[in-house]
């Protein structure tokens with residue numbers, strides 16, 4: 001059994017997930033690159049493996065409970081444990097439509113992916129995380145999920161209205177807090193934290209990374225910095241926080 005940290009990142013064939021995989025593998029971790037399309041995942045993983053990094057693609061559609069079970073079996077058989085789970089896969093489908101007309105099926109799709117898929121992933125992997133002496137769960141959230149900032153006229157997200165997506169990140173934040181508290185109460189050495197990456201230049205929302213950079217989004221390296229800092233820290237004493245590169249942010 002390997003002594004290096006074993007990490008799994010969902011939605012990692014592109015965007016921030018791919019950058020997180022690259023940076024964790026560069027830091028010496030063995031990283032499983034989750035991708036709902038195995039071909040895309042393998043293509044991304046092979047490029048990193050060609051640079052000598054310990055990266056392996058794993059098929060993982062987080063809205064497919066059987067796919068998650070197969071991934072758990074694979075990791076269990078090959079590594080016997082998981083040290084870090086990064087729930088990064090996520091999307092917004094609601095195109096900034098007003099909450100008075102936003103279709104329920106759009107909101108349901110967002111909850112299936114950003115909330116129920118993420119909770120299913122986490123619950124199914126908890127037995128393997130419990131086999132690690134010191135495990136970490138990171139949920140990639142968003143400032144858009146902060147109720148405090150939605151009501152703060154000084155906030156960068158005050159004028160944004162993407163209610164379905166925002167509600168999923170608020171729900172993910174509550175899952176983060178309650179799971180962290182459960183582990184603390186039961187003395188289980190798994191920390192759970194939510195991250196606000198900021199506005200980041202990826203293909204999120206159907207834009208191109210280049211056009212996102214033009215309207216002021218930050219490069220992916222900046223967007224993943226807080227996640228990489230928490231995951232690579234030798235300490236594991238921070239839990240139930242919501243933070244970005246500047247420190248803790250309002251729930």
Ligand SMILES: NC(=O)c1ccc[n+]([C@@H]2O[C@H](COP(=O)([O-])OP(=O)(O)OC[C@H]3O[C@@H](n4cnc5c(N)ncnc54)[C@H](OP(=O)(O)O)[C@@H]3O)[C@@H](O)[C@H]2O)c1
Pocket residue numbers: 010011012013014015016017035036037040060061062063087088089090091113117140141142143196197198199200201202203204205217
């Ligand atoms: N970009 C931002 O400004 C920003 C800001 C705050 C928070 N976030 C959050 O950051 C995370 C990463 O976003 P990103 O900007 O890197 O977006 P992205 O480039 O659009 O990447 C999203 C990733 O999620 C994957 N995905 C979608 N549905 C999936 C499913 N059912 N199962 C597994 N994977 C699935 C996508 O796979 P495919 O390639 O197959 O579609 C892709 O790999 C998301 O949770 C997002 O909400 C982003």
